Amino acid sequence: MDIAEDAALVVVDVQKGFEEVDFWGARNNPAADDNIAALIDVWQSTGRPVVYVRHDSVKPGSPLRAGYEGNGFKEYVEGRRGKGGGAELLVTKSVNSAFLGTPDLGAWLREAGISQIVLAGIQTNMCVETTARMGGNLGYEVVVAFDATYTFGLEGPFGWRQSAEELARASAVSLHGGGFATVVATEDVVAAAK
Template sequence: MEIAENAALVVVDVQKGFDEEGHWGTRNNPAADDNIAALIDVWQATGRPVVFVRHDSTKPGSPLRAGHEGNDFKEYVEQRRGKRTGAELLVTKSVNSAFYGVPDLDAWLKGAGRGQIVVAGIQTNMCAETTARMGGNLGYEVFFALDATYTFDGVGPWGWTLSADELARATAVSLHGGGFAKVVATEELVRAAGAVGVGSGG
């Protein structure tokens, strides 16, 4: 795995509202937050660009709605914003894909000749997956840091239900098998980016 010097880390929707278990249910992958923090640390330490994506939900009862505390980034993300060791961008959106946010992520990436992105964040099978799929369609080389994402149990048609872990595996198979992205682990990315090991969420 080769990570370009200008590869952008896209940190999707790591917001306090996802900690409201009464709304979402039980999450999977408790290590995700530490892994997300480790990726941000490595990207900032090596001067690579970081994109922080925030979901401004338009649904009145959503924990991610604008003006609600849940709309804020989680503390470990907020503490890392603004370090500016490399380029940094804040994208706000109200749909699944970070490429349909403000400002235009595609224009920002292509304007600086950035052809590689790494996607991490919440939820695995929703905004993170949609962003990765669209990135692949737009021609980027996409790495999907599966263990730096998490999600919740889901209910579909005809009463079908899938656990959070099952949904994460389905995302991995769809992205990797479908050629949208290379599904990888945080530790692989940390090594490829030039750091020694995975750090702590702090």
């Protein structure tokens, strides 16, 4: 695997509000936070750019709503911000795609000449997947560090319910099989980025 010298790590919605189990339910992949931290560390140590994305929910009662404690980044992310040698960007959004936030992520990437992005964060099948799909559609080479993401179970139409693990796998298959992104393990990204 090739990770470009200027590849941007896009850390999606790693916010305290996702710790509210009563709101979200059971998550998958308990190792995700350690893997996200490892990616940030290697990006910072190699001087690559890191984009931190924060979801400012407009839904009343959301654990991610602006002004609420849950809106803030998890401590291990907040503690790493501003510590790297590369460029950093904070994008805020109220929809699923980081490409529809403020400031304009696509414009920032184009201005910097960046064509490869590596995604990690929360939720696998929501904001990570939507950002990956849009990135792929916009012509970026998108890599998803699958085990540096997690999600929660959901109920859909017809009473259908899928577990967090089922949703995460379906997301990975759709992204990788559909050609939107290359879905890989964190250890492979870290090894290629060193």
